[in-house]
Amino acid sequence: MAIKAPNRLTVVYGSLIVFALALVAKSGYEQLFRHDYWSKIGQRQHYASSGLPAPRGLILDASGHTLVESREMVRISVAPRQVRNRAILARDLRLASVDPRFVSMSVDTVRKWVDVPGAYLPTDVAAAISQRGVYSKPVMDRVYATSGGIRRIVGRVGPDGKGLDGIELALDSLLRGDTTTVRVARDKSGHALAAPVGSDDPTPGNTVVLTINRELQEICDRALAVAVDSLHADGGDIVVMNPSTGEVLAMASNRSNPAAMANTAVTEPYEPGSTMKPFVAARLLGLGRATPDATIDTYGGHLTIPGRGRPITDADEHPSVLSLSDVIKHSSNVGIVRFADRLSVREKFEMLRDAGFGTPTAVDLPAESPGLVRDPTRWTPQSAASVVMGYEVSVTPLQMVTAYSAIANGGELLEPHIVKQIRAADGTVRYDAQRHVVRRIMTPQVATEIRAMLRDVVAGGTSTKADLATLDVAGKSGTALRNAHGRYIAGSYTASFVGLFPDDKPQFVILVKLDNPQMGFYGGVVAGGVTNVVLRAALAARDAALDRVELASSVHAPRPDTTAAGRAADRVRAVTEKRNDSSAIADSLREAARAVPVDSDPRTGEYFVVKLPSVTRSIPPVVSLRAVPDVSGLPLRSAVRVLHSAGFRVQLIPGSPSSILPAPGTMLEPGRVVKLGIAQ
Amino acid sequence: MATLLIGFVIVASAVIWRRSYGITQARRIADLDRQLVQLEAERQRLSALIRDESSRTQLGPIVQQLGMRVPDDRQVRMVTR
Numbered sequence: 040m041a042i043k044a045p046n047r048l049t050v051v052y053g054s055l056i057v058f059a060l061a062l063v064a065k066s067g068y069e070q071l072f073r074h075d076y077w078s079k080i081g082q083r084q085h086y087a088s089s090g091l092p093a094p095r096g097l098i099l100d101a102s103g104h105t106l107v108e109s110r111e112m113v114r115i116s117v118a119p120r121q122v123r124n125r126a127i128l129a130r131d132l133r134l135a136s137v138d139p140r141f142v143s144m145s146v147d148t149v150r151k152w153v154d155v156p157g158a159y160l161p162t163d164v165a166a167a168i169s170q171r172g173v174y175s176k177p178v179m180d181r182v183y184a185t186s187g188g189i190r191r192i193v194g195r196v197g198p199d200g201k202g203l204d205g206i207e208l209a210l211d212s213l214l215r216g217d218t219t220t221v222r223v224a225r226d227k228s229g230h231a232l233a234a235p236v237g238s239d240d241p242t243p244g245n246t247v248v249l250t251i252n253r254e255l256q257e258i259c260d261r262a263l264a265v266a267v268d269s270l271h272a273d274g275g276d277i278v279v280m281n282p283s284t285g286e287v288l289a290m291a292s293n294r295s296n297p298a299a300m301a302n303t304a305v306t307e308p309y310e311p312g313s314t315m316k317p318f319v320a321a322r323l324l325g326l327g328r329a330t331p332d333a334t335i336d337t338y339g340g341h342l343t344i345p346g347r348g349r350p351i352t353d354a355d356e357h358p359s360v361l362s363l364s365d366v367i368k369h370s371s372n373v374g375i376v377r378f379a380d381r382l383s384v385r386e387k388f389e390m391l392r393d394a395g396f397g398t399p400t401a402v403d404l405p406a407e408s409p410g411l412v413r414d415p416t417r418w419t420p421q422s423a424a425s426v427v428m429g430y431e432v433s434v435t436p437l438q439m440v441t442a443y444s445a446i447a448n449g450g451e452l453l454e455p456h457i458v459k460q461i462r463a464a465d466g467t468v469r470y471d472a473q474r475h476v477v478r479r480i481m482t483p484q485v486a487t488e489i490r491a492m493l494r495d496v497v498a499g500g501t502s503t504k505a506d507l508a509t510l511d512v513a514g515k516s517g518t519a520l521r522n523a524h525g526r527y528i529a530g531s532y533t534a535s536f537v538g539l540f541p542d543d544k545p546q547f548v549i550l551v552k553l554d555n556p557q558m559g560f561y562g563g564v565v566a567g568g569v570t571n572v573v574l575r576a577a578l579a580a581r582d583a584a585l586d587r588v589e590l591a592s593s594v595h596a597p598r599p600d601t602t603a604a605g606r607a608a609d610r611v612r613a614v615t616e617k618r619n620d621s622s623a624i625a626d627s628l629r630e631a632a633r634a635v636p637v638d639s640d641p642r643t644g645e646y647f648v649v650k651l652p653s654v655t656r657s658i659p660p661v662v663s664l665r666a667v668p669d670v671s672g673l674p675l676r677s678a679v680r681v682l683h684s685a686g687f688r689v690q691l692i693p694g695s696p697s698s699i700l701p702a703p704g705t706m707l708e709p710g711r712v713v714k715l716g717i718a719q
Numbered sequence: 720m721a722t723l724l725i726g727f728v729i730v731a732s733a734v735i736w737r738r739s740y741g742i743t744q745a746r747r748i749a750d751l752d753r754q755l756v757q758l759e760a761e762r763q764r765l766s767a768l769i770r771d772e773s774s775r776t777q778l779g780p781i782v783q784q785l786g787m788r789v790p791d792d793r794q795v796r797m798v799t800r
Contacts, residue, residue: 105766108763110760111756111759111760112760160760160761160764161756161757161760162757165753182764182767226742226746254775257774260775261775264776508791508792508793509792509793509795574792575789575790575791575792579789579790587797590797591797
């Protein structure tokens with residue numbers, strides 16, 4: 040039997056069946072045995088891994104105001120060959136303020152990939168990143184307050200998200216959050232579709248609460264900027280501390296070079312000059328070597344020490360015989376050197392060391408300078424006299440404020456701190472600053488006696504500019520020659536004042552330091568004046584870290600201001616209340632202008648005008664009134680010209696020609712509108 | 720057979736519609752997420768602007784031009800209650 044050859048249809052059917060079976064078999068094989076392989080490819084095509092940045096922690100002030108926060112920015116990359124409409128993309132990138140060079144590169148199809156430098160606000164690049172071929176990556180950026188002082192404290196963050204200086208550097212590991220990598224579904228053009236798949240949110244950084252009071256900080260920043268500018272100083276620093284707790288309430292620094300962003304109140308030591316004297320007095324009292332009333336002859340304020348090239352002199356006029364209190368009040372160099380002879384070299388060194396000079400305060404800020412207190416074995420024969428006058432010793436403003444806080448709080452040297460609290464993102468408190476006593480440097484009795492001496496300095500000594508009318512300020516000024524390359528520069532001074540406010544129950548210890556002021560240099564005058572400005576502004580502010588209930592108990596009846604400026608200001612205040620007596624106001628203003636705080640150099644008799652932001656500067660100028668001219672009978676053009684030349688603005692109104700409102704002869708301020716009638 | 724075919728078409732259409740709907744919703748969520756980020760960044764920019772503009776650094780020169788001044792301590796009353 041012959042085998043029947045399959046016809047063509049059977050061959051086709053058979054082939055199809057074999058193909059179908061092969062397809063099913065292959066399909067079954069891929070599905071059953073290579074499932075994982077295909078699943079991985081599928082996942083890779085539909086999902087993408089993406090780093091989700093964690094927001095860096097907030098930095099708040101003591102009242103909870105935001106000083107620094109994080110915001111999400113985007114970095115963009117462009118694949119020019121994938122872009123459909125290059126003209127629109129170029130326009131969108133230009134609108135987002137992208138560098139024109141990179142705009143051109145982004146639409147240049149010769150390139151495969153362009154990373155556009157910089158981070159952009161999502162709103163600015165929203166149009167660009169919605170286009171095909173544009174890829175975005177979120178990054179976190181820091182938003183800082185504009186206050187220069189706060190910027191110096193909180194520091195900066197580098198492009199890699201790491202702290203560079205300030206609190207950002209000191210607490211970098213705590214502020215930085217935990218970034219997570221997430222998988223996001225993406226569409227066919229590669230854009231992320233929806234929320235991350237199966238991942239945890241990134242953990243934000245901890246919130247850091249500082250002891251800084253924003254309002255007080257701004258007051259200090261502003262007062263310092265005005266003082267540095269008007270006194271033509273090289274720079275300056277203000278530090279305010281709560282002496283009961285060691286909290287730094289404000290820390291302002293200013294340098295004539297705007298690029299200098301160092302927090303110089305902790306990094307730059309200076310020779311303090313006479314602000315050192317109260318610590319000498321405290322040590323004398325503590326060791327029983329003197330009493331506040333003990334007297335000494337100051338030889339008319341001129342003392343020559345054998346072996347010391349330059350004689351020691353006093354700047355302030357005073358009687359020759361002074362008590363220890365008067366030595367502080369008049370800031371007598373001769374007096375303090377002679378009293379300090381009762382202390383050994385070792386005791387003088389211990390006085391400096393115990394006050395915290397020469398060692399870092401351990402404040403929570405990087406790059407703190409320890410200052411300089413040389414070992415007594417390296418002292419020259421003149422050093423024993425120099426250190427008690429505040430020379431041959433360098434301290435940072437923070438160290439000086441911390442030491443004065445001990446005088447204010449009854450003798451305890453506290454560890455200053457600027458971080459009040461650290462909170463996790465869920466609100467858990469991770470760190471709460473505690474008052475930390477380093478050591479007791481004087482007894483409460485001695486501290487009280489020193490405070491009384493400091494009160495005398497402000498009430499009738501070298502620093503009356505710092506005083507207020509209804510609250511008492513205590514303090515001590517310092518005027519020290521500046522040192523460069525081991526030599527003192529004639530005519531270049533560091534003017535400083537450290538104040539306790541109020542004197543009986545101090546809430547602030549405030550240090551104002553001005554470097555090389557050109558328009559007056561006595562610490563009590565220039566720095567004391569700035570202290571007064573800061574205290575007045577703090578009293579007037581809504582929240583400047585003052586306990587007003589407690590402060591109210593220190594308020595007394597106003598003292599008459601016996602200074603020329605004060606008398607003039609009183610007169611201005613009195614006549615301003617009358618309002619109408621413009622000539623009296625003008626007289627008072629003229630007197631006030633003549634009586635701006637004046638500093639004089641007793642050696643040369645030369646006077647310097649010190650323009651401090653005082654009441655005399657902020658009085659509005661007196662405007663002279665002018666009579667409205669009579670323009671009746673004049674052509675319209677001429678009438679308008681006459682009125683303009685008289686300083687008035689002209690409004691034309693329908694009415695009888697050349698009629699004028701207000702009537703001719705009325706006294707008006709220049710610039711006021713005068714209505715002139717024109718024929719209908 | 721025809722019923723089977725129609726059933727298959729209906730089921731296939733339902734699956735495709737469901738996937739399309741899911742993708743549309745996912746895109747909307749992604750867009751809303753982006754908008755949220757944009758608005759949050761804008762909020763932060765504006766609040767920083769308010770903070771800066773209301774700071775003494777900005778207001779100081781203006782109030783001085785207006786002839787305003789810091790009150791003397793004699794003009795300040797301490798409210799203790």
